[in-house]
Amino acid sequence: GQQVMQIPQYQHVQEGEDFTTYCNSSTTLSNIQWYKQRPGGHPVFLIQLVKSGEVKKQKRLTFQFGEAKKNSSLHITATQTTDVGTYFCAGRDTDKLIFGTGTRLQVFP
Amino acid sequence: NAGVTQTPKFQVLKTGQSMTLQCAQDMNHEYMSWYRQDPGMGLRLIHYSVGAGITDQGEVPNGYNVSRSTTEDFPLRLLSAAPSQTSVYFCASSYSAGNSPLHFGNGTRLTVT
Numbered sequence: 504g505q506q507v508m509q510i511p512q513y514q515h516v517q518e519g520e521d522f523t524t525y526c527n528s529s530t531t532l533s534n535i536q537w538y539k540q541r542p543g544g545h546p547v548f549l550i551q552l553v554k555s556g557e558v559k560k561q562k563r564l565t566f567q568f569g570e571a572k573k574n575s576s577l578h579i580t581a582t583q584t585t586d587v588g589t590y591f592c593a594g595r596d597t598d599k600l601i602f603g604t605g606t607r608l609q610v611f612p
Numbered sequence: 613n614a615g616v617t618q619t620p621k622f623q624v625l626k627t628g629q630s631m632t633l634q635c636a637q638d639m640n641h642e643y644m645s646w647y648r649q650d651p652g653m654g655l656r657l658i659h660y661s662v663g664a665g666i667t668d669q670g671e672v673p674n675g676y677n678v679s680r681s682t683t684e685d686f687p688l689r690l691l692s693a694a695p696s697q698t699s700v701y702f703c704a705s706s707y708s709a710g711n712s713p714l715h716f717g718n719g720t721r722l723t724v725t
Binding site for chain 2: 512534546
């Protein structure tokens with residue numbers, strides 16, 4: 504079955520530094536979704552990408568879908584302490600959503 | 613608007629006990645699913661349902677049963693709890709399978725001793 508891996512597993516940054524997490528799938532994805540989970544909370548939907556090479560922005564967050572639709576990235580510019588949490592990508596496998604392993608972001612003030 | 617409601621929030625079981633984790637949604641979503649979250653393992657799909665009366669296995673279904681008799685409810689049953697089932701369990705629902713946002717419940721933290 505489909506496998507979705509994310510790197511890095513952990514990232515510690517100083518506030519104001521940039522952050523990027525990468526998502527790689529073993530198979531071609533029809534779409535990819537990104538979620539954020541705050542410590543002690545539940546995952547919350549951020550965005551969905553559908554088209555090959557698609558780029559979407561949400562304020563300081565930039566999401567990219569690879570040309571081959573097998574990888575994706577999330578880049579945060581000038582991190583803030585409010586960005587702390589775990590970021591998950593999730594890819595559609597026929598009629599279900601398979602999540603990546605997640606990247607935990609810690610931001611030091 | 614309650615969204616996705618999970619009960620209980622916390623549960624401690626002894627090995628061999630059975631229990632049911634409850635999940636209900638009030639958004640008329642067709643798709644419902646159960647995930648477990650363990651450190652370093654991300655969210656792993658246990659079982660899912662694309663509509664009432666239809667269920668299917670996910671990545672880690674062993675030791676768990678589900679049923680979907682109504683659109684609103686999707687309970688997860690542990691038949692004989694094992695320490696390996698100690699985890700945080702999330703129920704999630706969406707309008708359709710895989711191409712609309714998943715709405716998660718607040719989770720159930722289960723400990724099996």
